[in-house]
Amino acid sequence: MASQQPLAVGLIGAGRMGSFHAETLAHRLPGVRLAAVADPAPGAVERLAAPLGCATAYTAIVDLLADPRIEAVVIATPARTHADLVEAAARAGKAVYCEKPMAVTLAEADRAVSAARDAGVALQVGFNRRYDPGFRAAHDKVVAGAVGTPQLLRSLTRDPKLADPAPIPPWTIFLETLVHDFDTLRYLNPGADPVEVFAMADALVRPDFKDRGLLDTAVVTIRFDNGALATAEANFQAVYGYDVRGEVFGSEGMLTLGDIRRTHLTSYGSGGITAECVGYDQDLFRDAYVAELADFTDRVRTGRAPAVTGEDARAALSIALAAIQSVTVGAPVRIDELKEH
Amino acid sequence: MASQQPLAVGLIGAGRMGSFHAETLAHRLPGVRLAAVADPAPGAVERLAAPLGCATAYTAIVDLLADPRIEAVVIATPARTHADLVEAAARAGKAVYCEKPMAVTLAEADRAVSAARDAGVALQVGFNRRYDPGFRAAHDKVVAGAVGTPQLLRSLTRDPKLADPAPIPPWTIFLETLVHDFDTLRYLNPGADPVEVFAMADALVRPDFKDRGLLDTAVVTIRFDNGALATAEANFQAVYGYDVRGEVFGSEGMLTLGDIRRTHLTSYGSGGITAECVGYDQDLFRDAYVAELADFTDRVRTGRAPAVTGEDARAALSIALAAIQSVTVGAPVRIDELKEH
Amino acid sequence: MASQQPLAVGLIGAGRMGSFHAETLAHRLPGVRLAAVADPAPGAVERLAAPLGCATAYTAIVDLLADPRIEAVVIATPARTHADLVEAAARAGKAVYCEKPMAVTLAEADRAVSAARDAGVALQVGFNRRYDPGFRAAHDKVVAGAVGTPQLLRSLTRDPKLADPAPIPPWTIFLETLVHDFDTLRYLNPGADPVEVFAMADALVRPDFKDRGLLDTAVVTIRFDNGALATAEANFQAVYGYDVRGEVFGSEGMLTLGDIRRTHLTSYGSGGITAECVGYDQDLFRDAYVAELADFTDRVRTGRAPAVTGEDARAALSIALAAIQSVTVGAPVRIDELKEH
Amino acid sequence: MASQQPLAVGLIGAGRMGSFHAETLAHRLPGVRLAAVADPAPGAVERLAAPLGCATAYTAIVDLLADPRIEAVVIATPARTHADLVEAAARAGKAVYCEKPMAVTLAEADRAVSAARDAGVALQVGFNRRYDPGFRAAHDKVVAGAVGTPQLLRSLTRDPKLADPAPIPPWTIFLETLVHDFDTLRYLNPGADPVEVFAMADALVRPDFKDRGLLDTAVVTIRFDNGALATAEANFQAVYGYDVRGEVFGSEGMLTLGDIRRTHLTSYGSGGITAECVGYDQDLFRDAYVAELADFTDRVRTGRAPAVTGEDARAALSIALAAIQSVTVGAPVRIDELKEH
Structure with a gap:
């Protein structure tokens, strides 16, 4: 492995998540180098x-995709652009790592998956x-019986605080937040498919944004084809920190x-017991x-299939879309009767 | 208080729960005495x-209710008999403590509440x-802001193991088990009323009993009028023990x-960390x-109003009935459109 | 059992501990009755x-011991009086439950043990x-291997707060507080005997009381004859609550x-995670x-030997006396070379 | 920082700890490069x-120290060689990071500290x-009051399992294991100096090695000059994992x-609650x-003084030597009367 050339990875999207991935690609993965960065935002790639130590910076993503030295790309742009970029990168012959959600419509998801398969x-x-x-150990234990x-399953995500809700698109809580939980529920109930979805949601953190369609609190119930009943829950503002939990009961x-x-560290004082919570910054x-980029790049280099696939992304998306439809119609929605959103 | 006569309490129902209450009434409550026991089952009261040390044992409940020495009764018979017994005891002028559920239909609940009020x-x-x-400290904290x-709220009940399901009536999971959780959710969301209920349920522990209407696993989502979304969850067979938990997020x-x-006690060995779970028997x-009998009898003796009322029982019942209707029709049910079960 | 006469127990000492035991004897133990109370303090027994509901109150302890109706006594007087009362009660033919410490010198301990044996x-x-x-489950697990x-063992006691230290006798931390931990260490290292003891102690909570010999903080190291090394630790003022812990490593x-x-209940807020601690009052x-009085009275009624013996008290006392001697001489002390304190 | 040359660090010692540090230096620290490795063991540096990606490998440590391109060294050789290597590296003008213990005698420690100061x-x-x-947050909290x-303080180290004890030198438990705890106790009791030390130790894991002087279980009590009493405890074989804990009570x-x-992850099954423990390998x-190498190299590059000094190493060593002397003489030892071991 030492004599091999490092895998040349191009990063698309230089925001918060992209910057973290850039640092990982540049410093933390032996056998991998950050070969180029692309972001149309003025100044982003230079910074x-x-x-x-990455010499190549593009302001046009298309240029990065056209760069023949790039073997793989990491897509960390805004969610609504993911599927098109996956498609374009696949057509350009690059191995693709795409941040979640890979797509926000089933049609998009299908195109992205097809493009990668075809290429x-x-x-x-x-x-x-x-x-x-x-989570990995839990999955393994479930698989082991x-x-x-x-x-009964549960997965929840509560973000530490709601940044300015103005630019957040409607349905974000399902498409970008709960999509993690939907994937987790599939991961913890391996081999089972979702059958029926019911969701209740509201704007409780910022009621003033409800009329713009921004929901910040949601509870989703899912019935799987192995009988399991699952709950996914999200909220955009947990004052105590970043709260992600799961549960599988069988x-x-x-x-x-x-x-x-x-x-x-736990503290005990005249006010009782106290401990600190984790936030985004820790x-x-x-x-x-x-670990996920290490695994992705290692699989690319050794020619093994990816561990978390476009099909997984599509399956989680289908639950998100069913939840959105359920909120819209106020009734449970069967996955096999899902109307495209 | 020392010079006062002890409050004479009659126990109706000499099963598992009744036996526990009998022991409490006989030994643990200063100022209270177990004055009589009534149960029609052969041999139950004698045992x-x-x-x-209770000299009076009736095999006809009506005889206990007619006993003028009895000031208060504790009803611990099968659930379906509760409301009628509350009504009869109230008419007989006894203060009434009734095990949950107080009633299994709204009409029954209303009759029981009215009977006590009228008497x-x-x-x-x-x-x-x-x-x-x-739970009490949590309620107090919520009240204190x-x-x-x-x-977001959650309450769950998982019973340690499913006894023979044969004699369990349909809908027990909602009417007798989750009714606790429905009350807990009201207790932890004080002053709010349930608006809408959706339930998924199944027979996953004993699928062979599903065609008799016995469901053993359920997830219920409730929207309250203060916007809060709550989940109640139950299962009849947790192999690890008796699992009751709650959560309030605000x-x-x-x-x-x-x-x-x-x-x-926590144990650490070559197999990792272990600890024991609580079951029914502990x-x-x-x-x-x-504590609840102590509080009830103390309130009766001092003429204060009960802390957990017939109205509370009716409110929890209405959620249970909405959940049953939701399972039946496969759609969310509004509390104010609840059809009597 | 129901037809048997209740065991008539006399309580000696109507202070905080005695009052708790009185309530237990009066109300909580079927088959037991609080037959008399004795305490020389003015008004104590009446209150x-x-x-x-106990009709017999003595201000002279000797009168209680002379009362032929009393079958067993519970001694809950100040520590320095225990051994003499055990001796007197034994001579009067009463079964004896004595609060810890049973004695504060080995000679006293021996006399008390002999008196009970002889009687x-x-x-x-x-x-x-x-x-x-x-603690019981831990003991059982150690016994089970x-x-x-x-x-390595550890036992610690930290009291919630230091009441007025003025009336506290010197060496109390060893004779009355750590004696619990010494017994716990023996209980968790069953069958092993202490061989050597070293103690460091100081007046850190109330340095102004050090010159009166009142120590409030201590660490004791004990070597047992099975090789195990144990630490006992105490402090008279834990601002967070009543802290009693143990550990056995093997x-x-x-x-x-x-x-x-x-x-x-655990709370999560913008200040992190919080929970409340237990104090004396809870x-x-x-x-x-x-449970210990239930066991004692049950053993007396059924003629079985007590579970925690005078010999156990003597063994814990010997560690306490060795610790005191160690502090005095500034060197480790062998139990078999212990000079009477 | 980007335009600066990376700091050239040479690693001395290619064993388990050295290999980990090598990987850190090579991959994880921006602005740092692994410039050379030295180890006399056949084949070690090549592997x-x-x-x-480190081109320079020496089998003679002296050659690495003579290499003018090396700006700083990381010493990860066997403990007994540390002090001499610190001295030699300092004389060669290299910044020095030395694994604990820096020295095993006070004379050595003084020479190492002097050499760095002089150079x-x-x-x-x-x-x-x-x-x-x-641990850092705890220190900060103690400093903040x-x-x-x-x-009262406690620090303990229990290693997951005893590898072959044959090559372990006598007193290793104090000089190499508990030296961590002694430093931790100083770190958690900032500004206080140890005054008196008492230790009990034994060969309980491998009694057959006791006659070679190998002790595997120890309890050390330390009195500090602010009155605090501290316990340090170690054992070479915890079957459940790698157990490091601390406690500060004030x-x-x-x-x-x-x-x-x-x-x-926590598991609940018919056998109760279980969770896995961490071992050396995780x-x-x-x-x-x-983090410590990141901090060291950053301080070297920016000319700031190191955070954990040779004086800290000497202070922890003095407690270790007092503990050894205490075991040898069977009595407490004052730090200011410490006889060089």
Whole structure:
């Protein structure tokens, strides 16, 4: 491996997530180099590329895709652009890692998956919780039968605080936040397919944004074809920190997941017991973000199939779309009767 | 208080729950005495009354109700008989403590509540979790504003193991198990009323009993009129123990509730960390059962109104009935459009 | 059992501990009655006895001991009086339950043990932690080999706050507080005997009382004859609550013990995670106090030997005296070379 | 920073710890490069250097020290060689990071400290727990007064399993294992100096090695000059994993430290609650090892003084030597009367 050339990876999107991935690609992955960065935002690539020792910076994404030295791309642009970029990158013959959600319509998702298949390139999607050691161990235990047949599942995401809601598109809570939970529920109920979805949602954090269609609180119930009933829950403003938890209950036991503590320090004082919570800035999934790129690039280099596929992205999307439809019509929605959103 | 005569309480129903209450009434409550026991089952009252030093045992409940020495009754018979017994006891002028559920139809509930009101007797219902120090402290904190406005709630009950399902009536999971959780959700979201209910349920523990209408796994989503979205969840067979938990999330924070550990002992060995779970036999709510009878009898003796009322029972029942209707029709049900079950 | 006469128990000492035991004897133990109370303090017995329905109150302890109706006594007087009262009660033919410490010198301890043996009466000592379900389960696990051979042990007691130190006798931290921990260490290292003791102690909470000999902080190291090294630690003022914990580490694993949380409620807010601690008033060992009297009275009634013996009290005392001697001479002290204090 | 030349670091010692540091230096620290590796063991440097892209490999350490391109060295050789290498590296003008213990005699420690001072080079010692976020937060809280005046402290280290004890030198438990705890106790009791030390130790894991002087279990009590009493405890074989914990108790509260759980996954089954423990291979302090080298190299590059000094190493060593002397003489030892070991 040492004698091999490092894998040349191009990063598309120099925002918060992109910057983190850039640092990972530049410094943390042996056998990988950050070969180029592309972002149309003025100044973005300059700020990011040079300090990381990356000499090539594009303001036109198309130029990065046309760069023959680039073997793989990491897409970290706004969600609504993902599917088109996956398609374009696949056609350009690049292996593709795409941040979640890979697509926001089923048609888009199908095109992205087809493009990668037709081009014969790897396509991996950024469901990073699958790379967290706790979630991974839970999945493995479920596969090994530790809980028997899953009967009840739960996954929740509560973001530490709501940034300015103005630019947030409607349905974001389903398409960008809960899509993680929908994937987690599939990951923790392996082999089962969602059948029916019911969702309640509201604008409780910022009621003033409700008339713009921005919902910030949601509860989704999902029935799977193995009988399991699952709940996914999200909220955009947890004042205490970044709260991600999961639970699988089955005929032989239960697994619980989640760790909101910042460190292992506990304080005891006249006010009782206290401990600090983790927030975005001490990111709960920092190691998982690194691990997923390490796995993706390793699979590309060794020619193995990606671990989290475009089909996985499509399956999670279908639950999100069913939830949106359920909120719209006020009734449960069957996945097989899903009307395209 | 010492010079006062002890309050004479009659126990109706000498089963598992009744036996526990009998022991509490006989031994644990200063100022209270177990004055009579009534149960039509052959031999039941003899087995229970004498060893507790209770000289009066009736095989006809009507005889206990007619006994003028009895000042208050504790009803611990099968659920379907509760409302009629509440009504009869109220008419007989006894203060009434009734195990949950107080009724299984709204008409019954209304009759029971009216009977107590008309007779001017106290009527308290056995939602014992309100007497658990953790749940009580959570309620108090919510009232004090510790979580701000509640936005997401959860309550779950998983029973340690499914006894023979044969004699369990249909809808028990809603009417007898989840009714606790419905009350807990009201208790943790004080002052709010349920508006809409959606339920998914199945027979996953014992699929062979599904065609008899016995459901053993359920997830219920409830929208309250303060916007809060709540989930109640139940299952009849948790192999690890007796699992009762709650959660309230709001604009200013979150509270979590639940303690499945049997003791404070933790073991560390070559197989990792282990601890034991609590089951029915080390009952999680033993102290709460005692506390609720202590409070009931104290209120009766001092002429104060009961803390958990017939109206509370009716409100929890209405959620249960809406959940049953939701399962039946496969759609969300509004509480104000509830058809009597 | 129901036809048997209740066991007539006399309580000696109507202070805080005595009052709790009185309530237990009067109300909580079927087959037991509080037959008399004795306390020389003016008004003490009147305040306690009558409200509990106990008609006999003595201001002279000797009168209680002379009362032929009394079958067993519970001694809850100040520590320095215990041994003489055990001796007197035994000579009067009463079964004896004595609060810890049973004695504060080895000579006293020997006299007390001999008196009970000679009189053929039961003698049980109030090491209540042995009746806590967690400590008991730990003991049982050690006996069952769960940790292999014990190698390292720890027991600690931190009291919630230092009441007025003025009346506290010197060496109290060893004779009255740590004596619990010394017994716990013996209980968790069953069958092993202490060989050597080293103690460091100081007046850190109230340095102004150091010159009166009042120490409030201590660490004691003990070597047992099975090789195990143990630490006992105490402090008179933990601002966060009542902190009692234990640990046993051995060749096959570890057990940890202790639960300072008041309830199972956890709060999450902008200040992080918080929970409340237990204090004296929500006593950590309330159930254990009841359980030990239940066990004692049951053993007396059924003629079985007591579970926590005078010999146990003597063994814990010998460690306390060695610790005192160690502090005095500034060197480790062998138990077999212990000079009487 | 980007335009600056990376800091050229030479690694001395290609064993387990050295290999980890090599990987950190090669890949994880922007602005740092692994410039050379030296280890006299046949084949060691070849195995390590080339795969990490490090072209220079020495089998003679003296050659690395003579290499003028090397600006800083990381010493990760066996403990007994540390002090001489610190001295030699300082004389060669290299900044020095030395794994703990920096020295095993006070004379050595003094020579190492002097050499660095005389050469005007940075000298940092590898007490990595100071770079763990929990321990660091605890230190900061103590400094901020969160526990008031420290009164009782505890630090313990239990290694997951005893490798072949044959090559382990006598007193290793004090000089190499507990030296971490001694430093931790100083870190958690900032500004206080140890005054008196008492130790009990034994060969309980491998009694057959006791006659070679190998002790594997130890308890050390330390009195500090601010009155605080501290316990350090170690054992070479914890079958459940790698157990490192700490505790500071003071006039205003307590802090507890330690996290033996491998992940945030908890399992509940018919056997109760289970969770996995961390071992060496999922190293508890992996991030802390990286953080300390990041901090060291950053300080060297920016000309700031090291955070963990040779004086810190000497202070921890003095406690270790006092503990050894205490075991030898069977009595407490004052630090100011310490006889050189």
